[in-house]
Amino acid sequence: MNNNILLKVENLKTWFPIKKGLLRKIIGHVKAVDDISFQIPHGSTFGLVGESGSGKTTAARTIARLIHATGGKVYFNGENILPLHQSELRRIRKDISIVFQDPYSSLNPRMTVGSIIAEPLRIHKIAKGSELIDRIATLLQKVGLSAAHINRYPHEFSGGQRQRIGIARALAVEPKLVICDEPVSALDVSIQSQILNLLKDLQEQFRLTYLFIAHDLSVVEFISDIVAVMYLGKIVEIAPAVELYEKPLHPYTKLLLSAIPLPVPERKKSTAFVSEIGQEAPAGCPFSGRCPIADGFCCREIPPLEEKAPGHFAACFKT
């Protein structure tokens, strides 16, 4: 395997059973992540965007071994980590850290900010005593909080401040891969910019690798080298960031780019499209139910993810 690749995901599947009735019989599956593959080179940023509920968080949590994969492989530094036992996971946990989407439910309300950030440092025996305190203080400053916050509790902070506590905790252990699930969506633009600049600086300094999930397409464009677009459990397009924004190929990507609300007053109601999300995933292309150019064939056959230009993959029959 190319040793420049830090993370390689192959045919990853995460399905959740749908249970019904008293006996909780399994009547089907939510195919939250359905056969996705991609790779992330060392020191680069892989952006993941897509519709709400398309499986981004599930993919992230599966890669971090927080949920069980239904199938596929996840190579981290060349080693498939999906078969690893709980006892072997500790070393992975230090190398892969995650900034969670919902800061409130991911911070223990009974722990002070200091102990929240200290926890991973203690578990992995990275620092203790006064060195530990120094590190926590430095981390807090880096994310735009201050050492004075160490003894306070999560509920005393605003939404954006809590998000930054989560970022500080994720960076504490000096991980190799940081999975950021909507890390800046709770932040106002000036702090958002500070955090994004910080993530870039840290990347240069420590050669960090990011898997970066976000809804804000301008943020993703800024931070990412490569961007993948998910729709209903599948990756429908992957391309270098510049290329994706300049020459989007998949109709869903085009729709996304056209729906960005621009900070210009009076361009009201960007929604020039009609779309209905179907009850179930359609038999053919996952996007066929909403796609403006879909035909009968699209509704029956699943388009494969194909390389349409060098490094630019799309899953659409019509591009």
Next chain:
Amino acid sequence: MTENGKILSIQNLSTFFDTELGVAKAVQDVSFEIEKGKTLALVGESGCGKSVTALSIMRLIPTPPGRIESGKIFYREHNILEFSEKQMRGIRGNKIAMIFQEPMTSLNPVYTIGDQIVEAITLHQKKTYEQAWSMAQEMLDKVRIPDPARRMSEYPHLLSGGMRQRVMIAMAISCKPSLLIADEPTTALDVTIQAQILDLLDELQQSENMSILLITHDLGVVAQRADDVAVMYASKIAEKCSCKELFKNPLHPYTQGLLHSLPQLGTRQKRLNTIAGNVPEPLNFPSGCKFHTRCPIGCNDKRCQTAEPELKEVSKDHFAACWYAPGYEK
């Protein structure tokens, strides 16, 4: 007393928290009004007091440690700060509804989605369980949750972040409130669904004449959906005007910095612009203008460092709290 067209009028609201380290003045002297059928956007730096303002209107500030120190909040012609908790319950969730910033804090993990929306409906409307159930399912469909019938019997932790947010929205609009407080309602949604949800709110605004207090840091959303904007900085309102005016002619240096920090799509910036320095803490606000430590004009100016500028009208319907805003009477 408010005039006819105002649904909400906040006058000199101050909300404080007693902490071990002293009094955190989270909101100070905030005033604004919202007209029937209009949207006011409240923007500002993380921690500046937007959610605390919203929770004050809902009378949901945890007391202690929090307290509404002073001010008046008129809903139509009633100062709801004088309402009893019982009177407040008749209004909360019914006439004034709120979409909370973090869905998981207000969804109960042990009840199904359906039961929670049904409860919100039956609390204020005379409906049978069955009627409320089908209304709830309809609401889920309206907020574009796929397969709503199945989702009704699911628990919140099975939903994606954006789905939880949409459940909250469904709950909040199920009683057709006359004022909707939406605290970062679309942060977890992709732009296409975000646009649909905002369109849905627009529709309600038109059919029910609903007013919206929209708290968001997405200036794109502000530009396209708000009639008026209030910009908060460190517990106070720094600037207030129509939406058009704000983008065309921002007067407060903080607002200018904010607009300047926006990532520009399609430009491949190497670094993003930021406002230098950190947000001041309520326990440790700087003297003078609270923005002076970060302000390109104020950092070296005696007046800015020592005296705090009040919010004043600097041109018609345009208010700013800055000694150096054009038109500001010193």
